[in-house]
Amino acid sequence: MADKITVGYTHLSGCTGCTVALADNYAGLLTLLDRYVDLKYMPTLADARHIQKVDVSFVEGSVCINDKLAVAEIKETREKSAVVVALGGCACYGNITRFSRGGQQNQPAQEAYLPIGDLIKVDVYIPGCAPSPQLIRNVAVAAYLLLKGSPEQKALATAYLKPLMMAADRGTSACFCDLMTNVINQGLCMGCGSCASACPVRAITHEYGKPQGERDLCIKCGACYNQCPRSWFSFDVVENYEAINETIMAALQ
């Protein structure tokens, strides 16, 4: 299947929730595998587990820097992939693994975890804990169109992926505080409510139309910041929402 893109899945310190989110595309996942994606390696869902040369690799989980194998795997992933996608809160921002202090059985000395962007260059972020099946699907279809599509499809896929590439360039830290420092403090919040609905742990409520974060509940997944329409917003993409949704749905028919 020459026209498929090759994809790998590296699983580091993550809970498999991102894997489950990918699988939760159900028939959509089968269509993806059938037509667009040659899944070269992936723990859990494929027989081959060792990292190979691929077009796109998805990485779930953060890197335990006390674990030689994890460090070797993230480096090898970078060396062998044209595009590296950080999948989920842990790979992008550290998420719940930021709170590790070590001491857990059976590797009590594994205490320091970093988002993959602190060790390698990452091209695209898919934030969220767990990331939604639909965002994974959209990025997978866009990656296919970018590498194998017509010039128009390439342009559309580039525009779609651009904000997620900019999110990857922005850095490896995002939590409720980013809403304060980069949205509210910058005079950009207009109280739409997106952040509260995006928060997986219900740490955000609205008081008088403005977000209030229960910062001790925040797990640092970055969902609120990236869902906020005033963190990043692309008119080019969003104004064509109908056409883009139709393109993606048509690709999966």
Add this chain to the structure above:
Amino acid sequence: MGAELGKYKSCVSARSTDKEILRHAQDGGIVTQLFGFALDEGIIDGAIVAASKEFAAKYPSKVMADNSNFDMIEPWRPIPAIVNTRAEMIAAAGTKYNVSPNVSMIKEATRSFGLDKVGIVGTPCQMQAIRKLQLYPVGARDVGASIALAVGIFCMENFPYQSILQLVEDHAAMKMESVRKMEIGKGKFWVYGKRGQIVQLPLKVTHKYEQPGCKVCLDYVANLGDISTGSVGSPDGWSTVFVRSKIGDSVWAKAMAAGCFETQPIEKVKPGLELVTKLANEKISKNKKTLEERATFGVGKALRNPYI
């Protein structure tokens, strides 16, 4: 400019044919009638709207409990709520002129409220949030496809609650609980009292109370709603309606066929689209200027631009 009114398939001046809705609604009762019809027809099975404390007291299961002490919630403070019936819809009708974070309920609507086909009404920025959430569902698993009807309302700017409090109680010298209706129109901010008194404030007075986040907004007529509506452009008691998306087109055609709305061609009414276009351009150029000023705000330091 040319793009100031967004993409649309049709535009009319309309009002609801339901007298009861017109009694409770802000202008032509478009949102209330549309959602009422969509509920009756099963196009949506519930809608997220901006309700009030009285609504929450009457229908406590339709709002999300948060940390605020219920007794402390003031009159005219919006509370996002889910409505499932025409009666609930009417109980929540009318514009509140301060921030109601309706999008905060979009996920919960499909979870504990169990909706498969959600309606939502919101300002242009909230329509932007909805479309971003459909294209980039970061924290919105299985939500995007459940949004069955998004109705946008025209918006020049919004106010924090405390701004409305100050405008009504300090400038208009009325008590919040004695206010029947608020309105912005004909270049004035109008406060209508329950005993029949009317106070008008020039918009010059209201400007400094506007929410800062509104000053970078480049959308006046909710370009991203399935349908968007507002009073501007139509005669008193009527609303201007833009039908924008395929979903909007289908719902509007069904509602028209069912006799939900009385309409007039927008070209035939005064002040018509000319005023809508003028105000849209005013808002967009003013806020583009704000964005430019933000780019050189400090000394060699810019304020952040959210648009890429």
